[in-house]
């Protein structure tokens with residue numbers, strides 16, 4: 001048994017150490033918001049946060065996680081920039097098929113946590129690991145910028161909890 | 165989060181919905197005046213054993229006024245759930261935010277796509293096919309509700325109006341919400357010719373209404389086929405013969421059997437699957453198998469061999485697809501050009517890998533999948549299992565990218581065959597490698613042209629399209645007289661005034677690889693080859709590519725307007741730095757006129773930077789302008805990805821690309837700025853899912869010529885040819 005801290009809850013998981021987190025989330029815990037796209041850290045569909053940093057869960061053995069906090073798309077709303085990113089995504093109508101968007105949102109919210117006002121180049125660098133086959137890149141750039149502004153407003157307003 | 169319900173969440177009511185449809189079809193021949201609420205539906209709305217008003221297969225209204233719109237088309241990112249709901253809500257006069265969406269079950273009689281002849285989402289046809297039927301469906305329901313209220317008030321229907329889900333009698337100020345009229349309306353006969361709103365009356369159509377499917381997609385709650393988890397499900401992954409037509413000879417599975425979590429090895433004639441407690445164990449198990457294959461007759465197929473066959477076929481006379489004037493004579497002039505073009509096989513690689521969850525029982529089969537051809541899904545499962553079609557329940561899901569791939573049922577067939585060997589439900593997930601290597605692909609086309617210029621006018625145009633026929637396999641009745649209409653679409657309807665014009669088709673099926681539709685279908689190939697050649701002719705005539713085109717668009721005023729708009733928005737004619745260039749391409753395909761200007765920069769090594777794309781589009785009446793823009797943006801990225809990076813090749817009968825490390829996708833750091841300008845129009849709506857993809861390659865290739873002087877007559881872009889010093 002391995003204990004994992006996922007979205008603020010401890011989950012006891014009966015799975016081998018080498019098993020990638022992605023399949024624990026999807027197949028054992030039913031957290032299907034995190035997606036499988038390539039299995040080799042090439043597409044970003046499986047992105048989750050580990051202590052706030054974006055990581056590819058398809059290549060992350062659960063035995064290596066230890067006590068670090070895991071956040072998935074189902075829990076990202078509670079992170080400092082998660083709700084702003086979700087709200088900006090809807091306002092900009094970024095989403096098409098939506099399959100890549102869990103990963104996009106996880107990468108974008110991790111970026112904004114470390115870099116509250118990213119430049120185009122910083123956005124490109126942070127988001128280049130996330131493929132969108134529907135081609136929503138133009139809107140992702142715009143949404144990250146408006147999420148940055150939203151997050152800044154939230155920061156000055158205290159902890160506003162707008163619905164996304 | 166709003167309370168909108170998308171079909172991803174409502175699929176579980178599908179069984180009852182199917183029962184309802186059976187009853188309805190028997191009683192009313194496809195039109196439902198009244199029906200008992202099925203048990204699950206009753207539980208859902210809380211109206212027990214009550215009545216709903218269901219004037220047609222697309223609308224249900226219950227006594228509480230809850231409006232359910234049934235979506236005949238599947239949502240794969242193109243925004244069709246929202247656009248269809250907008251059309252229905254407009255004519256029905258209900259607020260879009262108040263409707264619940266439900267995915268239509270498989271039923272060709274009720275949900276046939278009028279353009280394609282059966283229940284299918286593809287070919288950028290959804291709005292074109294359903295625009296009028298859905299308007300009539302909404303208007304008919306509204307007329308019946310008005311009639312019901314008028315009866316109640318004992319007034320003429322003509323003095324009543326509707327707004328936001330209620331009938332209103334203006335003079336008396338009386339108002340009855342639709343829910344209160346359900347029982348009475350259900351007794352009425354639908355009008356034969358309901359009055360439709362005029363364009364000026366539209367309140368919703370034409371607005372950038374918020375998409376209905378997206379809130380669940382930003383929280384991870386949306387359910388795609390790959391997310392299905394029926395109780396007791398086991399997880400499988402598979403490997404099919406690496407060579408098309410190959411067979412399993414022997415499987416050494418000793419290691420796999422001993423692995424924790426591995427439950428079962430399924431060995432079929434042409435594939436092996438491992439069933440396990442989770443997908444990772446299945447994958448580990450599969451990797452440990454030692455499989456001996458008989459590669460069969462395609463063991464030595466190569467792309468080079470296929471290309472040689474296509475080239476040879478291009479020297480044969482083809483079947484005439486269109487012929488005007490006297491091309492042979494008109495070609496007999498001095499300024500005559502002979503060129504060939506080619507485009508490669510392409511994989512679809514939607515972000516959601518192929519998958520299908522199936523439960524085969526002795527008396528029925530249940531399928532959880534996202535697919536563009538629901539009735540074919542049901543039919544193939546019935547055929548394999550020997551069950552009657554009505555014992556096959558299909559829960560259709562949101563699709564994580566279709567691009568044509570899910571117009572086929574090969575993955576469903578494989579999954580059902582595996583599930584027949586498994587006790588209980590099994591989810592079969594393709595690895596990305598399996599998804600890319602064991603698929604059906606965009607055809608490899610080879611084009612041979614002979615054209616003549618007289619002054620700055622094209623006076624003769626002979627185009628021979630050579631490639632495999634998708635239609636002959638996918639829709640045999642549509643393959644008429646040896647011409648594949650799809651393969652020549654965009655070629656036969658060249659927009660220019662060419663007096664002597666001749667297009668032929670030569671069918672040449674490649675060995676060892678199957679072909680199918682790919683976003684943009686025929687036009688993605690034909691707009692590239694024809695618009696590249698027109699560009700060549702402009703330069704040969706010493707004319708600016710925009711004015712050369714302008715002067716020959718006498719029959720195409722809408723396209724001319726797009727061209728003029730895009731030229732002005734893009735700043736066409738500005739002086740540009742060295743190795744920066746702009747290219748133009750125009751097209752009238754899928755019922756939509758589109759003009760594109762793309763700007764590129766090419767470095768000394770030949771690396772390409774796409775900086776900016778400007779589009780002007782006239783797609784007739786626009787249902788949702790923001791969706792139109794999104795589809796052009798996304799279609800453009802899809803087409804640029806292919807033009808810059810994509811090529812599927814074969815060696816020893818095997819596909820050589822396998823995952824995103826060697827089948828490269830455009831990423832955000834490569835994505836250009838994209839500007840889309842819409843032209844207002846009152847013409848019938850055109851398709852929008854595919855035009856952007858078709859426009860991408862020709863505008864890019866023409867820009868690359870402008871930047872480097874190198875004409876690219878095959879895709880993907882050859883960087884070496886563009887390196888400095890190679891210029892023509």
Ligand code: FES
Pocket residue numbers: 035036037038039040041042043044045046047056057058059
């Ligand atoms: S599935 Fe993990 S990066 Fe693609």
Ligand code: FES
Pocket residue numbers: 095096097098099100101131132133134135136241515564565
């Ligand atoms: S929205 Fe479809 S892959 Fe990104």
